[in-house]
Amino acid sequence: MRIGRVIGNVWATRKEEGLQGLKLLVIQPLDAYGNPIQTHFVAADRIGAGIGDDVLVTSGGSSRFIDRNNPMPIDAVIIGIIDATEVERGELNGSSDRND
Amino acid sequence: MRIGRVIGNVWATRKEEGLQGLKLLVIQPLDAYGNPIQTHFVAADRIGAGIGDDVLVTSGGSSRFIDRNNPMPIDAVIIGIIDATEVERGELNGSSDRND
Amino acid sequence: MRIGRVIGNVWATRKEEGLQGLKLLVIQPLDAYGNPIQTHFVAADRIGAGIGDDVLVTSGGSSRFIDRNNPMPIDAVIIGIIDATEVERGELNGSSDRND
Amino acid sequence: MRIGRVIGNVWATRKEEGLQGLKLLVIQPLDAYGNPIQTHFVAADRIGAGIGDDVLVTSGGSSRFIDRNNPMPIDAVIIGIIDATEVERGELNGSSDRND
Amino acid sequence: MRIGRVIGNVWATRKEEGLQGLKLLVIQPLDAYGNPIQTHFVAADRIGAGIGDDVLVTSGGSSRFIDRNNPMPIDAVIIGIIDATEVERGELNGSSDRND
Numbered sequence: 001m002r003i004g005r006v007i008g009n010v011w012a013t014r015k016e017e018g019l020q021g022l023k024l025l026v027i028q029p030l031d032a033y034g035n036p037i038q039t040h041f042v043a044a045d046r047i048g049a050g051i052g053d054d055v056l057v058t059s060g061g062s063s064r065f066i067d068r069n070n071p072m073p074i075d076a077v078i079i080g081i082i083d084a085t086e087v088e089r090g091e092l093n094g095s096s097d098r099n100d
Numbered sequence: 101m102r103i104g105r106v107i108g109n110v111w112a113t114r115k116e117e118g119l120q121g122l123k124l125l126v127i128q129p130l131d132a133y134g135n136p137i138q139t140h141f142v143a144a145d146r147i148g149a150g151i152g153d154d155v156l157v158t159s160g161g162s163s164r165f166i167d168r169n170n171p172m173p174i175d176a177v178i179i180g181i182i183d184a185t186e187v188e189r190g191e192l193n194g195s196s197d198r199n200d
Numbered sequence: 201m202r203i204g205r206v207i208g209n210v211w212a213t214r215k216e217e218g219l220q221g222l223k224l225l226v227i228q229p230l231d232a233y234g235n236p237i238q239t240h241f242v243a244a245d246r247i248g249a250g251i252g253d254d255v256l257v258t259s260g261g262s263s264r265f266i267d268r269n270n271p272m273p274i275d276a277v278i279i280g281i282i283d284a285t286e287v288e289r290g291e292l293n294g295s296s297d298r299n300d
Numbered sequence: 301m302r303i304g305r306v307i308g309n310v311w312a313t314r315k316e317e318g319l320q321g322l323k324l325l326v327i328q329p330l331d332a333y334g335n336p337i338q339t340h341f342v343a344a345d346r347i348g349a350g351i352g353d354d355v356l357v358t359s360g361g362s363s364r365f366i367d368r369n370n371p372m373p374i375d376a377v378i379i380g381i382i383d384a385t386e387v388e389r390g391e392l393n394g395s396s397d398r399n400d
Numbered sequence: 401m402r403i404g405r406v407i408g409n410v411w412a413t414r415k416e417e418g419l420q421g422l423k424l425l426v427i428q429p430l431d432a433y434g435n436p437i438q439t440h441f442v443a444a445d446r447i448g449a450g451i452g453d454d455v456l457v458t459s460g461g462s463s464r465f466i467d468r469n470n471p472m473p474i475d476a477v478i479i480g481i482i483d484a485t486e487v488e489r490g491e492l493n494g495s496s497d498r499n500d
Contacts, residue, residue, distance in 0.1 A: 001342040001376055008187030012156055012180030014147055016166055026132045026187055032326045032340035040132040042101040042156055047314055051188055056312055056342055058375045061161030061261050061361030061461050065373045066316055073165045073179050075101055075158045079373050080312030087308030087326050088351055108287030112256055112280030114247055116266055126232045126287050140232040142201040142256055151288055161261030161361050161461050173265045173279050175201055175258045208432055208487030212456055212480030214447055216466055226432045226487050240432035242401040242456055251488055261361050261461030273465045273479050275458045276401055301442040301476055332408055332426045332440040347414055356412055356442055358475045361461030365473045366416055379473050380412030387408030387426055388451055
């Protein structure tokens with residue numbers, strides 16, 4: 001899953017069937033330290049995320065399984081609102097002795 | 101989903117079965133501020149998008165679920181025509197000079 | 201779908217079951233103006249594409265749906281031979297007034 | 301599958317149904333020589349990986365098949381904890397100075 | 401499918417169910433001329449590929465269809481050992497007259 005921050009909304013009246021009522025949010029992807037990376041994308045939201053929230057986003061074909069009986073043509077969905085992230089810093093420095 | 105602008109048409113007479121009659125449009129991907137990013141791709145359209153429209157595009161395996169009983173060998177489909185996008189600027193530390 | 205040009209053939213005698221007889225072509229991805237982009241990949245072909253043809257290629261999980269009753273372990277398939285592409289040039293210049 | 305090192309944890313109380321109790325770990329992707337590449341992502345873990353472990357991660361739609369009867373909306377899952385990696389160096393023409 | 405060369409092995413004793421006995425190989429992706437591109441990844445192998453073999457690799461959700469009745473949580477699988485590749489060189493030079 002990717003980490004991202006909700007930075008906006010998208011509205012689309014005319015859309016494919018099965019997407020009515022689905023909230024669409026603009027996401028800024030972040031690395032694990034909170035730095036913005038890559039480009040914005042749009043994710044569906046059913047758990048009530050809002051502007052400024054840091055979220056976990058599932059991309060690709062698994063996205064449609066938020067409703068197993070009703071697969072939707074979506075490729076990104078917010079699956080969690082992040083409470084906290086704890087990352088070890090600097091541990092990769094000594095990686096040269098790993099595979100040799 | 102990616103944001104994109106419809107910039108062209110593609111015609112292909114000889115194609116895989118199940119794709120007859122499907123409209124194929126050339127898409128220029130955009131970031132949330134409307135700046136062109138990455139490279140063009142081709143998306144199927146069933147909702148009547150036209151040249152110049154800003155659209156939401158679903159990529160990958162979920163694309164075929166625009167018709168659940170008739171999965172098609174497509175990997176990108178327009179799922180909505182964008183009415184409006186509202187994006188918070190500058191909320192990411194140091195990011196204000198990033199997308200302008 | 202990606203636009204590409206057929207630039208070669210690949211032969212593999214020893215392969216996974218279910219792929220016997222499947223033609224495999226080397227594809228050079230192109231942007232909508234015909235410029236080569238990214239790196240070559242290999243796509244399956246069932247519609248008779250040949251060297252020099254410009255084609256539409258479906259990637260990822262949808263590829264296997266060229267035969268719904270017999271999903272194959274392939275991730276790229278030619279779904280159409282392009283007759284013509286018509287792309288608007290320069291229309292993205294005025295995009296700065298889009299989302300603000 | 302990608303090779304990666306577990307570098308952190310993510311906690312999310314509010315999440316999509318079906319994800320309760322699933323452990324979420326921050327992964328730093330590595331090349332086969334142990335050098336960090338690309339950006340962090342978050343993977344689900346059911347086999348007990350911990351901080352510092354080198355792991356194999358499956359991405360995309362196949363991730364949900366860790367429980368075939370209960371597909372989950374996840375796009376990355378740890379499928380193995382690496383015991384050892386053995387890589388031939390220099391066998392690609394001119395590549396010997398590439399990964400060192 | 402991607403072209404790649406087998407450059408190593410990965411061993412993982414502790415892994416997800418359904419992966420027991422599956423051979424895991426480190427792959428260096430190549431372009432159609434045999435030049436190394438991008439970063440290594442790990443692919444499952446059931447057809448007996450060995451170090452130094454050039455192979456075709458299917459990525460993503462289709463990978464699990466090497467055994468249709470037993471979908472596995474893998475995202476890359478060797479589907480063929482390449483006997484020969486024949487690529488036209490230089491044919492893209494005259495592409496500027498293509499879409500205009």
